[in-house]
Amino acid sequence: xxxxxxxxxxxxxxxxxxxxxxxxxxxxxxxxxxxxxxxxxxxxxxxxxxxxxxxxxxxxxxxxxxxxxxxxxxxxxxxxxxxxxxxxxxxxxxxxxxxxxxxxxxxxxxxxxxxxxxxxxxxxxxxxxxxxxxxxxxxxxxxxxxxxxxxxxxxxx
Amino acid sequence: xxxxxxxxxxxxxxxxxxxxxxxxxxxxxxxxxxxxxxxxxxxxxxxxxxxxxxxxxxxxxxxxxxxxxxxxxxxxxxxxxxx
Numbered sequence: 001x002x003x004x005x006x007x008x009x010x011x012x013x014x015x016x017x018x019x020x021x022x023x024x025x026x027x028x029x030x031x032x033x034x035x036x037x038x039x040x041x042x043x044x045x046x047x048x049x050x051x052x053x054x055x056x057x058x059x060x061x062x063x064x065x066x067x068x069x070x071x072x073x074x075x076x077x078x079x080x081x082x083x084x085x086x087x088x089x090x091x092x093x094x095x096x097x098x099x100x101x102x103x104x105x106x107x108x109x110x111x112x113x114x115x116x117x118x119x120x121x122x123x124x125x126x127x128x129x130x131x132x133x134x135x136x137x138x139x140x141x142x143x144x145x146x147x148x149x150x151x152x153x154x155x156x157x
Numbered sequence: 158x159x160x161x162x163x164x165x166x167x168x169x170x171x172x173x174x175x176x177x178x179x180x181x182x183x184x185x186x187x188x189x190x191x192x193x194x195x196x197x198x199x200x201x202x203x204x205x206x207x208x209x210x211x212x213x214x215x216x217x218x219x220x221x222x223x224x225x226x227x228x229x230x231x232x233x234x235x236x237x238x239x240x
Contacts (some may be wrong), residue, residue: 130239
């Protein structure tokens with residue numbers, strides 16, 4: 001793999017992102033495959049018992065970018081990749097808004113699939129973001145999910 | 158040192174950040190938490206569920222028995238819920 005790859009872009013922002021533009025930026029001359037993950041705000045809370053109207057995300061500036069970069073660097077050691085983009089939004093978001101974009105490009109598809117999955121699994125458990133769900137009556141902090149912790153175990157071997 | 162709080166820990170304590178001088182006899186995260194808990198009930202409530210509290214020293218994950226000094230930035234936060 002050429003030394004100038006992969007191209008890495010990590011950004012925490014309030015603004016929305018454009019999936020097709022971000023995907024285009026992952027095209028490099030060695031790229032043969034691109035896998036994107038886009039996370040959205042669900043209309044129900046974590047127990048699926050109540051509707052939510054909005055969600056507010058906060059993060060730890062500096063540490064968030066550093067933790068995501070650590071995850072990205074680990075993925076680069078494991079797979080040959082040509083591009084990695086991680087964009088995560090913070091601030092107030094509404095139902096169906098985009099929250100997170102993880103895009104990975106590689107020469108062959110399996111590396112892009114695996115690296116995208118790996119980055120997302122670790123982002124869920126390591127990157128310091130916190131969500132509070134809101135509806136007309138109240139707000140509540142989302143608790144972490146055991147299933148997210150479990151998901152990282154498949155990468156431990 | 159600077160101490161930062163996030164999410165419901167911040168809300169229990171009522172501030173997102175504070176600057177303190179490293180108290181005498183405090184040299185680890187655990188001792189710092191004990192010191193803060195003795196200040197008032199807000200800290201006691203914030204730190205009640207010890208197993209849910211994550212710690213960072215200088216923006217890097219750390220554990221409760223790690224050493225700290227007066228130049229450090231310490232952060233206390235609940236398990237992360239991004240993505």
